[in-house]
Amino acid sequence: MKKPDSLQGTLDLLVLKILSRRPRTHGYGIMAAARDCSDDLLRVEEGSLYPALYRMEEAGWIRAEWIKKDTGRRARVYELTAAGKKQLGIEESRWQSASAAINQVLRTV
Amino acid sequence: MSLWSRVANAVRGEQLSREIAEEMESHIAEAVEQGRDPDEARRALGYNYQLRQQTETSYEIRTVGWLELLRADILFGWRQLKRNQVTSTVAILSLALAMGACIGAFRLMDALLWRPLPVANAERLYALSREAFDLQGKPIRSEMWAYPSFSLMRDAVKDQAELIAVSPAIRTDLTYGSGQDMEKANVQYVSGSMFQAFGLQPALGRLLAENDDRTPGSHPYAVLSYDYWTQRFGQDPRIVGRTMRYGKELYEITGVVNGPFTGTDPGTMTDIFLPAMMHPLVTRSDASWVRTLVLIQSDTALEPLRQRLSAISRAFEQERAKGFTGADKIFFQKIIDATLLIEPAGAGISSLQDEYRNALGILGVLVAMVLLIACANVANLKMAQSAMRSREMALRVAIGAGRGRLVQMLLVENAMLAVLAACLGGLFAWRSAPLVVTMIQSYDSPVRLLLSMDWRVGGFGVGLVFCVLLLFGVLPALRASAVKPVSALKGGDDDPHSRRRLMHGMIAAQVAFCFLVIFMSGLFVRTFESLSNKPLGFSPENLLLLDVVAQPGQPPVVWDQIADNLRIVPGVERVAIAGWPLLSGAEWNNFVSVAGGTPSPMVTYLLAISPGWSETMKIPLLGGRDFRPGDTAPGQAIVNQSFVKTFFGGKNPLGKTFQERENHYQVVGLVADAPYANLRDAIVPVAYIPFHEVNAQGVAQPETQETFLVRTSGSNPLASVLRQAIPQARAGFRVSDLRTQSYLVRAQTVRERLLAMLAAFFSFVALLLAAIGLYGVLNYSLQQREREFGIRIAVGARIADIAWQATSRIFLMVMTGAVIGAALGIVSVRYVETLLYGVKGSDPVMLTGPALVLLAIALLSALPVIARASRIDPKIMLRAQ
Numbered sequence: 001m002k003k004p005d006s007l008q009g010t011l012d013l014l015v016l017k018i019l020s021r022r023p024r025t026h027g028y029g030i031m032a033a034a035r036d037c038s039d040d041l042l043r044v045e046e047g048s049l050y051p052a053l054y055r056m057e058e059a060g061w062i063r064a065e066w067i068k069k070d071t072g073r074r075a076r077v078y079e080l081t082a083a084g085k086k087q088l089g090i091e092e093s094r095w096q097s098a099s100a101a102i103n104q105v106l107r108t109v
Numbered sequence: 110m111s112l113w114s115r116v117a118n119a120v121r122g123e124q125l126s127r128e129i130a131e132e133m134e135s136h137i138a139e140a141v142e143q144g145r146d147p148d149e150a151r152r153a154l155g156y157n158y159q160l161r162q163q164t165e166t167s168y169e170i171r172t173v174g175w176l177e178l179l180r181a182d183i184l185f186g187w188r189q190l191k192r193n194q195v196t197s198t199v200a201i202l203s204l205a206l207a208m209g210a211c212i213g214a215f216r217l218m219d220a221l222l223w224r225p226l227p228v229a230n231a232e233r234l235y236a237l238s239r240e241a242f243d244l245q246g247k248p249i250r251s252e253m254w255a256y257p258s259f260s261l262m263r264d265a266v267k268d269q270a271e272l273i274a275v276s277p278a279i280r281t282d283l284t285y286g287s288g289q290d291m292e293k294a295n296v297q298y299v300s301g302s303m304f305q306a307f308g309l310q311p312a313l314g315r316l317l318a319e320n321d322d323r324t325p326g327s328h329p330y331a332v333l334s335y336d337y338w339t340q341r342f343g344q345d346p347r348i349v350g351r352t353m354r355y356g357k358e359l360y361e362i363t364g365v366v367n368g369p370f371t372g373t374d375p376g377t378m379t380d381i382f383l384p385a386m387m388h389p390l391v392t393r394s395d396a397s398w399v400r401t402l403v404l405i406q407s408d409t410a411l412e413p414l415r416q417r418l419s420a421i422s423r424a425f426e427q428e429r430a431k432g433f434t435g436a437d438k439i440f441f442q443k444i445i446d447a448t449l450l451i452e453p454a455g456a457g458i459s460s461l462q463d464e465y466r467n468a469l470g471i472l473g474v475l476v477a478m479v480l481l482i483a484c485a486n487v488a489n490l491k492m493a494q495s496a497m498r499s500r501e502m503a504l505r506v507a508i509g510a511g512r513g514r515l516v517q518m519l520l521v522e523n524a525m526l527a528v529l530a531a532c533l534g535g536l537f538a539w540r541s542a543p544l545v546v547t548m549i550q551s552y553d554s555p556v557r558l559l560l561s562m563d564w565r566v567g568g569f570g571v572g573l574v575f576c577v578l579l580l581f582g583v584l585p586a587l588r589a590s591a592v593k594p595v596s597a598l599k600g601g602d603d604d605p606h607s608r609r610r611l612m613h614g615m616i617a618a619q620v621a622f623c624f625l626v627i628f629m630s631g632l633f634v635r636t637f638e639s640l641s642n643k644p645l646g647f648s649p650e651n652l653l654l655l656d657v658v659a660q661p662g663q664p665p666v667v668w669d670q671i672a673d674n675l676r677i678v679p680g681v682e683r684v685a686i687a688g689w690p691l692l693s694g695a696e697w698n699n700f701v702s703v704a705g706g707t708p709s710p711m712v713t714y715l716l717a718i719s720p721g722w723s724e725t726m727k728i729p730l731l732g733g734r735d736f737r738p739g740d741t742a743p744g745q746a747i748v749n750q751s752f753v754k755t756f757f758g759g760k761n762p763l764g765k766t767f768q769e770r771e772n773h774y775q776v777v778g779l780v781a782d783a784p785y786a787n788l789r790d791a792i793v794p795v796a797y798i799p800f801h802e803v804n805a806q807g808v809a810q811p812e813t814q815e816t817f818l819v820r821t822s823g824s825n826p827l828a829s830v831l832r833q834a835i836p837q838a839r840a841g842f843r844v845s846d847l848r849t850q851s852y853l854v855r856a857q858t859v860r861e862r863l864l865a866m867l868a869a870f871f872s873f874v875a876l877l878l879a880a881i882g883l884y885g886v887l888n889y890s891l892q893q894r895e896r897e898f899g900i901r902i903a904v905g906a907r908i909a910d911i912a913w914q915a916t917s918r919i920f921l922m923v924m925t926g927a928v929i930g931a932a933l934g935i936v937s938v939r940y941v942e943t944l945l946y947g948v949k950g951s952d953p954v955m956l957t958g959p960a961l962v963l964l965a966i967a968l969l970s971a972l973p974v975i976a977r978a979s980r981i982d983p984k985i986m987l988r989a990q
Contacts, residue, residue, distance in 0.1 A: 026136075026139065027135075028135075028136045032143065046136065050133075071138075074131065074135065076128075076131075076135070
């Protein structure tokens with residue numbers, strides 16, 4: 001597992017947070033949620049979202065399941081695992097301290 | 110995602126790709142539903158370029174990278190193996206044969222020599238033996254002890270170790286009903302304390318205990334092995350309390366041992382355990398019949414224990430020697446001076462082990478040699494193949510393959526080869542090892558070994574695969590991956606000479622091993638020949654042997670009457686009676702003194718016979734007369750030529766007397782020499798005495814067991830008639846065994862036949878492999894040098910020159926190999942000397958034979974190559990290039 005760089009950390013945080021609010025969401029749903037909740041300010045690229053999902057699945061933070069939608073099409077939905085919930089806590093506090101640190105820098109310099 | 114699911118993902122790669130693709134499709138559909146333009150959505154996902162990459166990164170995350178590569182390597186390796194079908198088949202078959210032989214040999218050796226007994230603390234089990242030197246200075250070993258000596262030793266070291274007495278397993282007659290329903294079973298006398306010491310539990314009833322070691326003759330209890338209980342009684346739980354008659358004694362069956370324990374005699378499975386106290390010789394100081402096992406406590410040092418035991422044993426023998434005088438005394442001093450040895454016996458201890466330990470060891474070396482030959486062969490084949498593939502390798506390197514990847518790829522291919530060969534070989538071993546066991550069967554004591562295919566064999570197989578891979582796989586893989594792309598792609602081989610040198614070295618090694626295998630098998634075949642062609646001095650054809658027992662014993666005249674009854678059976682020519690047949694292995698010897706002198710230093714062998722014995726055996730009577738009905742023992746004797754030479758200096762023995770113990774005999778006849786107990790020994794002095802044994806008062810003694818020798822007029826099936834005729838002639842008599850004298854003669858050479866057959870088989874395999882290897886290398890070097898030869902022919906070289914050019918180095922290698930092999934053979938022959946008979950390892954014929962065979966094989970495998978070289982047409986050749 002690579003070191004979490006800040007960008008990746010952010011994406012993970014977003015995805016985990018969205019999944020904690022709306023369990024059993026598919027990839028597109030996560031993307032849409034990120035956009036909607038941030039009033040179109042944040043965009044998650046498809047090209048990063050899916051690898052991130054697989055990576056987190058591999059890490060055991062989220063688990064996936066195929067469901068059949070009303071349209072008849074199969075969709076893969078994700079939800080948090082216990083480890084994922086813990087990870088979300090870690091990511092959140094890391095974000096808090098990082099953003100606090102950056103804010104402090106912006107204020108003082 | 111667990112490791113397992115990743116492994117699973119690697120295996121089902123395609124399904125995974127499909128799943129990812131489906132998820133992407135579902136994503137796009139969702140986007141379209143939300144009102145996005147499908148094309149735009151696709152572009153966002155980067156369908157053409159991005160998706161592929163994305164799927165692949167996604168995919169790589171969901172599998173273990175190297176595992177996927179391994180899968181690819183296996184598929185590719187399989188394709189390579191299939192592409193070179195002939196080479197692969199040859200490689201797999203030759204490796205399979207060699208590996209199978211190795212696994213088979215391992216199974217045999219493991220079952221007989223190494224596998225720990227299924228008891229607790231087998232690793233702490235030792236056995237005592239004595240090593241002394243006989244009068245000729247040759248070492249003699251004995252593992253047998255007199256029971257009183259054993260019990261002294263046991264009591265003395267009680268605090269350090271537990272001593273357990275076990276007799277060898279004996280195949281014998283016993284009955285669960287009347288005397289008419291006798292049957293055979295393997296019986297072993299053991300210390301009562303054995304079961305507890307070995308941590309054995311009863312499946313039923315009770316086992317023997319220390320209390321059964323108290324008083325001689327008063328513990329008539331028997332314990333059955335689980336295997337026997339199952340086979341003979343179908344696990345009948347009512348067996349406890351039933352009685353069994355063996356000899357004069359009636360035993361009560363007290364229980365059944367749980368588990369696979371069948372005694373301490375590998376090769377014989379004990380059916381019934383009896384307390385050592387019930388053995389008829391248990392109180393005798395002069396009869397050695399028990400083996401002494403030592404179960405040491407985990408903190409006991411061996412050497413002090415050995416010294417304590419040695420002192421007790423020595424004191425015992427010294428006490429015993431007090432009554433001896435003369436030659437007996439000199440002989441006995443040797444026994445007193447014997448060294449006591451304590452050796453690991455976790456695998457049990459049996460005479461079969463002693464008999465076959467060396468032979469199996471040699472067999473192991475031979476199969477290892479065949480394996481080395483096969484490995485050298487496959488390495489050469491692979492190396493030649495990699496020459497063909499050097500362009501492919503160069504291309505791979507040129508587009509960025511690392512050397513590690515190339516080596517992995519080639520190793521995977523080779524490993525597949527080795528595993529396939531091992532599987533085939535395992536199959537071969539599974540079939541062949543029991544076959545070898547049936548070959549060492551003797552008629553009256555079936556050899557039974559637990560030949561299980563368990564983790565020990567499995568582990569050996571896996572180890573073998575790694576060894577083999579190391580031997581044939583690594584070098585060619587390294588060699589092939591060290592390709593220099595520039596020169597290889599330009600069309601030339603990078604360094605043909607180094608590769609060819611390596612291949613030539615392998616050829617020399619192969620020939621050396623091959624020489625050794627052929628040399629050894631030559632020795633064994635000669636040994637078998639000289640033993641089986643040895644003049645017997647009697648005629649074994651059409652001679653039936655009936656071992657007859659009488660319960661209770663009957664006086665000799667009754668036995669004579671039965672012989673008379675047999676004489677009138679149609680087809681019977683002659684009938685005689687003897688204590689036991691010649692060459693049955695049974696023997697009775699003692700010191701004799703001639704003309705009232707002191708006993709001679711050489712022992713004389715004795716055999717009790719009836720009148721007409723020498724005629725029935727067709728042993729010529731050279732002087733004097735045969736026994737008459739009135740002759741008795743002591744009283745009259747017939748001696749052989751060797752006896753006359755030893756004791757009467759070759760002078761006429763008739764009328765002379767000799768003394769064995771307190772018995773006096775007068776020589777009335779002289780017969781020609783014949784082997785006594787076994788074929789290998791030199792002819793021994795034999796005194797034949799009448800089986801009419803009388804005591805000091807001249808009263809005839811009852812006999813319980815004799816052998817009837819029946820010479821028949823042809824090979825008509827008289828066996829069953831005779832078997833019935835004896836109990837009909839007289840109640841209480843019963844045939845316990847029916848053999849033929851020819852069978853006993855053949856049984857003398859069972860081990861030699863086995864070694865000769867297997868060694869001959871392996872030398873055939875070795876030759877075949879060597880021929881294939883030689884052909885392969887010759888063919889390869891011809892291919893490499895075709896261009897050169899074309900030019901040579903174009904500028905006027907003759908075919909003979911070309912042939913010489915193409916093959917001279919190989920022949921040099923064959924010579925080198927043969928010389929090395931001969932040297933190895935001369936050095937190693939002393940390790941097999943004990944197994945040889947009538948042949949010397951230094952015999953030049955034995956050394957030149959294999960050399961000639963190898964040369965012939967080399968020529969034979971060179972012929973097609975020379976033929977091809979002679980057909981090289983320079984015009985076509987040079988134009989093609």
